[in-house]
Amino acid sequence: MTISIWRYSHLTLAVSTSIFILLAALTGVVLAFEPISNQLKPYAVKDAQSLTLDKTIAVLKAEYDEVIQIEIDKNDFVQADVITKAGDSETFYVNPFTGKKIGAIIEKAPIFKFATNLHRSLFLKSTGRAIIGVVSFLLFLMTVSGVFLIAKRQGGFKAFFSKIIKEDFNPYYHSILGRYTLIPIVIVTVTGVYLSLEKFSLLPTDSHRHEVVVMPSAKALQNNTDGFNVFKSITLSDVAHVEFPFSEDEEDYFILKLHDRELFVNQNNGTVVSEKKTGFVALASGWSLFLHTGEGSVIWSLVLLLTALSILFFMYSGFAMTLNRRKKRVKIENKFNKDTAEYIILVGSETGSTFGFAKSLYNALMAQGKSVFVSELNQYTTYKKAKHLVVFTATYGDGEAPTNATNFERLVGEIPQQNTLQYSVVGFGSLAYQGYCKYALIVDALLQMHYNFVPNIKLHKIHNQSVEAFNYWVSAWSKSKNLTLDVEAPLKPKGTKSKPLFKVVNKTEMNTDASFLVELEPARKSKFTSGDLLSITPENESVERLYSIGKTDKNIILSIKKHEFGICSNYLNTLKLNDMITAEIKQNKGFHAPTSAKEVVMIANGTGIAPFLGMVNNENRKPSKNYLFWGGRTKESYKLYSKLIDKAFNSRNLSGIYLSFSKEESQKKYVQNSLVEKEDLIARVLKNNGIIMICGSIAMMNGVLEVLENISYSKLGKALNMSQIKTDCY
Numbered sequence: 001m002t003i004s005i006w007r008y009s010h011l012t013l014a015v016s017t018s019i020f021i022l023l024a025a026l027t028g029v030v031l032a033f034e035p036i037s038n039q040l041k042p043y044a045v046k047d048a049q050s051l052t053l054d055k056t057i058a059v060l061k062a063e064y065d066e067v068i069q070i071e072i073d074k075n076d077f078v079q080a081d082v083i084t085k086a087g088d089s090e091t092f093y094v095n096p097f098t099g100k101k102i103g104a105i106i107e108k109a110p111i112f113k114f115a116t117n118l119h120r121s122l123f124l125k126s127t128g129r130a131i132i133g134v135v136s137f138l139l140f141l142m143t144v145s146g147v148f149l150i151a152k153r154q155g156g157f158k159a160f161f162s163k164i165i166k167e168d169f170n171p172y173y174h175s176i177l178g179r180y181t182l183i184p185i186v187i188v189t190v191t192g193v194y195l196s197l198e199k200f201s202l203l204p205t206d207s208h209r210h211e212v213v214v215m216p217s218a219k220a221l222q223n224n225t226d227g228f229n230v231f232k233s234i235t236l237s238d239v240a241h242v243e244f245p246f247s248e249d250e251e252d253y254f255i256l257k258l259h260d261r262e263l264f265v266n267q268n269n270g271t272v273v274s275e276k277k278t279g280f281v282a283l284a285s286g287w288s289l290f291l292h293t294g295e296g297s298v299i300w301s302l303v304l305l306l307t308a309l310s311i312l313f314f315m316y317s318g319f320a321m322t323l324n325r326r327k328k329r330v331k332i333e334n335k336f337n338k339d340t341a342e343y344i345i346l347v348g349s350e351t352g353s354t355f356g357f358a359k360s361l362y363n364a365l366m367a368q369g370k371s372v373f374v375s376e377l378n379q380y381t382t383y384k385k386a387k388h389l390v391v392f393t394a395t396y397g398d399g400e401a402p403t404n405a406t407n408f409e410r411l412v413g414e415i416p417q418q419n420t421l422q423y424s425v426v427g428f429g430s431l432a433y434q435g436y437c438k439y440a441l442i443v444d445a446l447l448q449m450h451y452n453f454v455p456n457i458k459l460h461k462i463h464n465q466s467v468e469a470f471n472y473w474v475s476a477w478s479k480s481k482n483l484t485l486d487v488e489a490p491l492k493p494k495g496t497k498s499k500p501l502f503k504v505v506n507k508t509e510m511n512t513d514a515s516f517l518v519e520l521e522p523a524r525k526s527k528f529t530s531g532d533l534l535s536i537t538p539e540n541e542s543v544e545r546l547y548s549i550g551k552t553d554k555n556i557i558l559s560i561k562k563h564e565f566g567i568c569s570n571y572l573n574t575l576k577l578n579d580m581i582t583a584e585i586k587q588n589k590g591f592h593a594p595t596s597a598k599e600v601v602m603i604a605n606g607t608g609i610a611p612f613l614g615m616v617n618n619e620n621r622k623p624s625k626n627y628l629f630w631g632g633r634t635k636e637s638y639k640l641y642s643k644l645i646d647k648a649f650n651s652r653n654l655s656g657i658y659l660s661f662s663k664e665e666s667q668k669k670y671v672q673n674s675l676v677e678k679e680d681l682i683a684r685v686l687k688n689n690g691i692i693m694i695c696g697s698i699a700m701m702n703g704v705l706e707v708l709e710n711i712s713y714s715k716l717g718k719a720l721n722m723s724q725i726k727t728d729c730y
């Protein structure tokens, strides 16, 4: 199978640099903590940034015998190198307002020293630095190829930021995180390369020179530095470093390294003798260092930390995806060649799973003694003896051809066949995408228009590699060919998570309201309770349908109303005993039976009774008094549930049941009417902090809430307390 150039580059770069990137990312995680821990030290003095330099110089001169230099680091800590009054030479952090010492210089912790060395040079000095520089560049290239892969996956650059459809955990989060960390990774890699180039002196040299501003005057105009205008106009936020004059010689200047320029200042009169602007290269070096290390900024250090962690995740998920793709790749060893086979199977596949289906068909046909040849759509060529063509193709991007099918359209136009072939196209896709099986439609149209091909059976689409849908196509196709094929389901790659299976252990007949009960037994041990939801997505459908679960023993009870055009209810109605279905249990904590209330009122209409059937038959529930109000059409409707209700009564789990029938001649009442009749009971439950649970239609819920509100006002003199109400209505 051809893999795209972008994926190939991305993977090759990842494999070839993996060990270095792993080391760089791991040490990057550690190093991100260094600026954070430094920033948390208490040496930054409030408002120091707006203090003017003349003030700091003055206090330092008064406090110490001699000041050699001051430096303001990335953390805004002011460092002074002084000779103390006791004659000692010392360097420490000072308070720039008072000149007093506030702490000793931070020693780099051994862990940070170790991580820095490993990160910068792998302990290999210049060789290591060069390797890291190159790896940084390769990581940048990997980011670029990653951008192209995301664009391809999304169906173009325009859709780069549109919603990513979740198929599996690794590809999904690889792409999602890739989009979030794209800019930080570009910054980290580009600055990494820049810093390496700087170390090897490969950057252009700074062309700026010191320019004389005022010639030094021989006459001392003023010998009072704190009065110098130039120092008054500079705040500490501008300063990186100040070197004090070494002697009283007029040729010895104050050397001020500011962020954007360097100044020489006459020590006697304060005139700026010469000035040098900071060049672009030096500015870029400063920015590169900051952006690469995060020094001085907790927020940027956190961004760098997350970026390094993401790189580790990319490595894990990228390799997991590659392994998974390899597992999916199916090898087919053709026993016949393209010119001797009667049956040709052409496959369009991006991640390999479609080959599994092709292999199943290949094996089944070979077992029948047929001559078969399997190949990729991009390998389309002439087939001398072929009479039947089957195309199995996935769709990728957003309705585009998978990578091994991109040339098919051209090839099919260029290459004529000797025979006329009967063809059938099967599309493998996902309903989650707008262009569901779109490429299969294109292939089908191309073959339809081609004079060498006649349709056999119409295009068949398969959602999410459904084996059932595949079997359905096999039986239709083999019937059209007068074949009896025994097709084995393609093996799912190891590690593919399949949805849980449930066995149908009971199913009632449909009653007069087209309602029925289904009892399902989970194939695997499952944790769920009444009130949770069961999500069912019928084959070939993308939209899930949620049903409220009633739990009896270890099984699930569903109450279903069959709607004329309801896909899911019709599907469930076709189930027979011992059929297996796939479904997912979804927790619905908001509708679990209360654990502490002494009295519970359960109100339902129609199939909304399902969770209550489970709750009132749960032997393990803490004893509470349960009252069930149910509304249906006729007495006949109720028969569906009567057995389970009687059981609950007999085991004393149900204290009262109040039925209302809307279509019964003798009654004609709704569940709301029963509530009004039992308003004393309702008021008592509300008053005693009981819980009222409602399940069924929204219309019923609205009517019921109105009645409850009225009862609360009239009987308790207050508004209904909604924290006592739980609903699950649709």
Ligand SMILES: Cc1cc2nc3c(=O)[nH]c(=O)nc-3n(C[C@H](O)[C@H](O)[C@H](O)COP(=O)(O)O)c2cc1C
Pocket (backbone or CB within 6 Å): 153, 154, 167, 348, 349, 350, 351, 352, 353, 354, 355, 394, 395, 396, 397, 398, 399, 400, 402, 428, 429, 430, 431, 433, 434, 435, 436, 437, 438, 464, 465
């Ligand atoms: C990134 C991505 C894009 C996809 N785009 C589409 C699409 O546009 N239309 C569609 O029907 N299926 C789409 N699919 C679903 C695949 O076609 C489907 O899962 C198919 O069975 C994969 O087959 P393969 O493993 O042989 O490539 C897409 C899947 C992925 C991962």
